[in-house]
Amino acid sequence: MSRLNNPELRDRVQKVTPNISRWRRQLHANPELSFLEYQTANFVYEKLTAIQGMRVEKGVGAETSVIGTLSRGEGPTIAIRADMDALPIREETGHGFASKNEGVMHACGHDAHTAIVIAVAKIFGEIWNTSLDLQGTVKFIFQPAEEDMDAFGKSGAPYLIEAGVLDGVDFVLALHVDPEYEVGNVRVHDGYSMANVDVFQATIKGSGGHGAYPHLGTDPIWMLGPVLQAIHGIVARNISPLEAAVISIGEIKAGSRSNIIPTEVFLQGTMRSYTPEVRDALIHRLKNAFSIVESFGGAYTFETTKGEPALFNHKDVNIVLKKSIQELYPMLVINDIPFGLAGEDFSHMANTVPGAMFFLGCAYLDGVKRDLHTPTFDIDESCLSIGAAIMTKTVLNFLTGNT
Numbered sequence: 001m002s003r004l005n006n007p008e009l010r011d012r013v014q015k016v017t018p019n020i021s022r023w024r025r026q027l028h029a030n031p032e033l034s035f036l037e038y039q040t041a042n043f044v045y046e047k048l049t050a051i052q053g054m055r056v057e058k059g060v061g062a063e064t065s066v067i068g069t070l071s072r073g074e075g076p077t078i079a080i081r082a083d084m085d086a087l088p089i090r091e092e093t094g095h096g097f098a099s100k101n102e103g104v105m106h107a108c109g110h111d112a113h114t115a116i117v118i119a120v121a122k123i124f125g126e127i128w129n130t131s132l133d134l135q136g137t138v139k140f141i142f143q144p145a146e147e148d149m150d151a152f153g154k155s156g157a158p159y160l161i162e163a164g165v166l167d168g169v170d171f172v173l174a175l176h177v178d179p180e181y182e183v184g185n186v187r188v189h190d191g192y193s194m195a196n197v198d199v200f201q202a203t204i205k206g207s208g209g210h211g212a213y214p215h216l217g218t219d220p221i222w223m224l225g226p227v228l229q230a231i232h233g234i235v236a237r238n239i240s241p242l243e244a245a246v247i248s249i250g251e252i253k254a255g256s257r258s259n260i261i262p263t264e265v266f267l268q269g270t271m272r273s274y275t276p277e278v279r280d281a282l283i284h285r286l287k288n289a290f291s292i293v294e295s296f297g298g299a300y301t302f303e304t305t306k307g308e309p310a311l312f313n314h315k316d317v318n319i320v321l322k323k324s325i326q327e328l329y330p331m332l333v334i335n336d337i338p339f340g341l342a343g344e345d346f347s348h349m350a351n352t353v354p355g356a357m358f359f360l361g362c363a364y365l366d367g368v369k370r371d372l373h374t375p376t377f378d379i380d381e382s383c384l385s386i387g388a389a390i391m392t393k394t395v396l397n398f399l400t401g402n403t
Contacts (some may be wrong), residue, residue: 002074003053004131004396006192006327006393009328009392009393009396010328010389010391012123012126013093013119013123013385013388013389013392014385015035016119016122016123016288016388017119017384017385017388018115019119019122020115020117020118020119020381020385020388021381021384023043023047023115023118023119024111024112024114024115024381024384025097025111026043026097027040027043027106027111027114027115027302028081028095028097028098028099028106028111029050029098029099030100030101031086031087031095031098031099031101031104031105031106031111032084032085032086032101032104033085033086033087033088033104033147033148034061034085034144034145034146034147034149034150034155034156035063035064035085035144035145035148035150036064036085036149037064037084037085037144037145037196038063038064039229039322040064040084040085041058041064041065041084041142044066044084044114044118044142045058045066047118047122048066048068048118048121048140049122051068051121051122051125052125052129053070053125053128053129054067054068054069054070054121054125055070055071055097055239056069057069060143060163060164060165060170061156061158061159061160061161061162061163061165062143062156062159062160062163063144064084064144064145065141065142065143065144065156065159065160065165065266065270066142066167067139067140067142067143067165068139068140069137069138069139069140070124070125070128070137070138071137072128072132072134072135072137073135073136074136074138074161075135075137076136076137076170076171076398076399077136077137077138077139077168077169077170078136078137078138078139078140078169078171078173078395078398078399079138079139079140079141079165079166079169079171079172079173079180079349080117080138080140080141080172080173080174080391081117081141081142081143081172081173081174081346081349082110082113082114082116082117082118082121082140082141082143082174082396083110083113083114083143083144083147083156083345083346084110084113084140084143084144084146085110085144085145085147085148085162086099086101086104086105086106086107086108086110086111086143086147087104087105087106087108087147087373088103088104088108088146089103089104089107089373089374089375090102090103090105091105091375092375092376093375093376093377093378095378096187103131104379105375106109107373107374107377108147108372108373108377109176109177109362109372109377110146110147110377111388112362112379112383112384113174113175113177113179114142114287115280115384115386116175116387116388116391116392117140117142117284117383120202120388120390120391120392121140121344121393121397123284123388124138124392124395125195126209126270127396134399134400135399136398136399137168138395138399139165139169141160141172143156143157143160144156144343145159146344146345146346149307150179153305155308155348156215156345157343157345157346157347157348157349158345158348161348161349161352161388163217164367166349166352167391168352169353170353170354171314171317171353171354171355171356171398172349172350172352172354172355173317173321173355173356173357173391173394173395174346174349174356174357175357175358175359175360175361175387175390175391176339176344176354176357176358176359177359177360177362177379177383177387178339178359178360178361178363178374179362179369179370179371179377179378179379180361180363180370181335181361181362181363182361182363182364182365182380183329183361183362183363183364183365183380183382183383183386184332184333184361185332185333185335185361186325186332186333186334186335186358186359186360186390187320187334187335187336187337187339187358187359187361188313188318188321188322188325188334188335188336188359189207189313189336189337189338189339190313190314190315190318190336191251191275191312191313192244192275192311192338193310193311193312193313193316193338193339193357194201194310194338194339194340194341194342194343194344194347194357195244195246195274195310195311195312195340195341195342195343196272196273196274196276196279196306196307196308196309196310196343197270197271197272197307197308197343198270198271198272198273198282198283198304198305198306198307199269199270199271199304199305199307200214200268200269200270200274200277200278200283200286200302200303200304200305201265201266201267201268201302201303201304201305202266202267202268202290202300202301202302202303203241203264203266203267203294203300203301204220204223204224204264204265204267204290204299204300205220205263205264205293205298205299205300205301206218206220206223206261206262206263206264206297206298207263208220208260208261208262208263209260209261210258210259210260211258211259211260211261212307217261218253218296218297218298219261220263220264220265220267220293220298221254221255221261221262221294221338222264223265223292223293223296223298224252224254224265224267226292226296227283227289227290227292227293228249228251230288230289230292231247231286231289232247232248232312234282234285234286234289235246235247235282236377238281238285239278239281239282239285242364243273243274243275243278244272244273244274244278244326244338244341245271245273245274245282246270246271246272246279246341247269247270247271247272247282247286248269248270248272249267249268249269250268250269250270251267251268251269252266252267253265253266253267254263254395255328256370264269271283271304271329272341272343273310274310274338275310279310283304286302286304301354307343308343308344308345308347308348309347309348309349309351309376310347311339311346311347311357312317312347312350313350313352313355313356313357314354314355314356316348316354317319317354317355317356318356318358319403320394320397320403321346321356321358321390321394322334323397323403324390324393324394324396324397325390325393327393328389328390328393329386329389329390332386339357339359340370341355342372344357345383355396358390360383360386360390361383362378362379362380362383363379363380364378
């Protein structure tokens with residue numbers, strides 16, 4: 001039975017598919033923000049403890065984490081990760097199962113990720129208890145706080161890693177629903193696939209003064225002009241066009257009245273990149289851009305905060321992943337392109353042990369845009385069974401040496 005053939009596996013997935021949809025909708029209606037996923041964690045714990053042979057732990061590394069483990073004999077250890085938190089967004093989908101928590105929404109598909117991995121755990125529980133020749137360990141990691149960091153600058157993944165969740169793990173696998181592609185597509189990409197996420201804050205300082213007498217002081221708003229030109233020229237003229245890089249300014253604050261030249265202009269924004277070299281170059285060039293103000297009699301402060309590292313998908317994991325997809329769904333389209341310049345804290349896990357995340361097409365065929373992190377984000381739920389089947393097949397291939 002460990003050599004479960006593809007029709008048998010698809011049949012097992014189809015039997016649990018109505019439950020995946022029901023679980024996803026229940027989670028969707030009850031979203032919780034980062035580090036506050038208490039109800040979600042209890043829901044996951046209840047589902048996992050009902051699986052015969054599953055060892056379940058709560059609060060490993062973070063109060064709202066849930067870890068399920070199936071283990072027997074000698075063999076590889078494979079981990080599957082699902083994120084559970086929602087976003088501070090007011091939902092506008094109009095669904096009957098829309099969020100009951102005003103201003104909180106599963107606008108990034110973590111409800112789907114959680115439901116899919118619960119389904120994989122259920123299917124593996126059945127296989128595990130009927131296939132005594134199946135050897136090894138499968139960990140089901142339900143992680144809080146992918147979307148946000150706490151006061152110590154950490155999201156959920158680093159806390160779980162520090163607590164030893166990945167100790168002894170050979171490979172770690174994750175998925176993300178993908179509204180840029182219709183159901184029937186996946187994105188699988190080797191190497192850097194999502195971005196380093198860095199934040200910068202800077203202040204341009206002058207003496208300020210009366211708006212009628214600008215010649216008597218130094219004007220930080222006037223200095224802002226050349227600084228903005230320098231910033232927007234960094235990616236265009238200092239970084240190779242073959243490299244992924246973005247600098248975006250999200251906030252500028254200055255002034256209080258029409259006739260007062262302020263003493264300061266505050267700016268903050270984000271930097272995105274793939275490679276460590278480009279990451280360092282952006283920070284260096286950005287600091288130089290602010291230093292321009294010194295030639296105009298001004299001063300500046302500049303600081304950066306490094307967030308998630310770039311997601312690096314290990315090619316050996318992707319080889320097994322693509323093989324599993326092709327065996328299960330020969331007609332499924334595999335798109336070998338990066339996932340974009342958004343960040344993903346699964347990157348911490350994939351930097352700790354070999355890992356890969358794949359993007360699962362979830363868009364409806366109607367052509368309507370329902371983007372991630374928007375009030376109208378939505379998925380075609382026919383993707384749920386596909387995601388569960390792919391993850392189950394991939395882990396089975398690792399465990400049985402069918403790689």
